[in-house]
Amino acid sequence: MEINVVDEDAQHGQPLLEDQNRSSAPANQNQKNIVQKAIDQTFKSTAHLANLLPTGTVLAFQLLSPIFTNQGQCDNVCQYMTAGLIAICGLSCFVLSFTDSFRDKSGNVCYGLATLKGLWVLNGEDASILTPEVVAGYRLKFIDFIHAFMSILLFAAVALLDQNVVSCFYPNPSRETEEMLTSLPIGIGVICSMMFVTFPTRRHGIGFPISSS
Structure with a gap:
């Protein structure tokens, strides 16, 4: 007596390996x-x-x-x-x-290094052109x-x-x-x-x- 085992995947024509590849x-x-x-x-x-x-x-x-x-x-x-x-x-x-900048009277940008007393100007005019209130903001x-x-x-x-x-x-x-x-x-x-x-x-x-x- 022969028993025919039919693979469910074969009936649908979709191999198991192919399903795994598609799912991955x-x-x-x-x-x-x-x-x-x-x-x-x-x-x-x-x-x-x-x-x-x-x-x-x-x-x-x-x-x-x-x-x-x-x-x-x-x-x-x-x-x-x-x-x-x-x-x-x-x-x-x-x-x-710690550097900052301001504009002098001519509108040129002057750079300086912030210190405890104010701004140590690296180029341009001295920071004395600024008011004490403004200088305090640069400290x-x-x-x-x-x-x-x-x-x-x-x-x-x-x-x-x-x-x-x-x-x-x-x-x-x-x-x-x-x-x-x-x-x-x-x-x-x-x-x-x-x-x-x-x-x-x-x-x-x-x-x-x-x-x-």
Whole structure:
């Protein structure tokens, strides 16, 4: 006596393996969409972070980064040079956070360094042309140190978003490292952006938008 076992999938003409491939296709597509959204968000975050940093410093870093890192193919010398570049640019962001600007009688922009007594003018006329009330607004404050510290964090986030820098120091990152390098800069950007909005700065220093007063 013969027993004919008819496969249910065969009756419908749909092999089981094909069903599995079709069912997994949307999942793979969703994963790709998530990755693409994360990449897009990363590039958008880079642009927003750069707006809160000195333009000249960010531009210099972006120009020199491919050269110092040899486009991500780093040896020991390139790593030291890249680390030095990051340190100098970070220090520049910190110092420039204490600079400010004003317009003299002729309407020319004068830059200066904030001190406890007022503004130490670096170019143009002396700050004595300003009234004592105006000079008091240029004095060094505690919030300036907070902004300077956040500027360093923001620049560190920009550096971590640079593919050449990441490839230089992490040529073969693990999965956990990749996740950290993706999420950490965005987290820093969100927190620092919120801090800048909550505690805004009125300074218009070197590399920032020019003061209108």
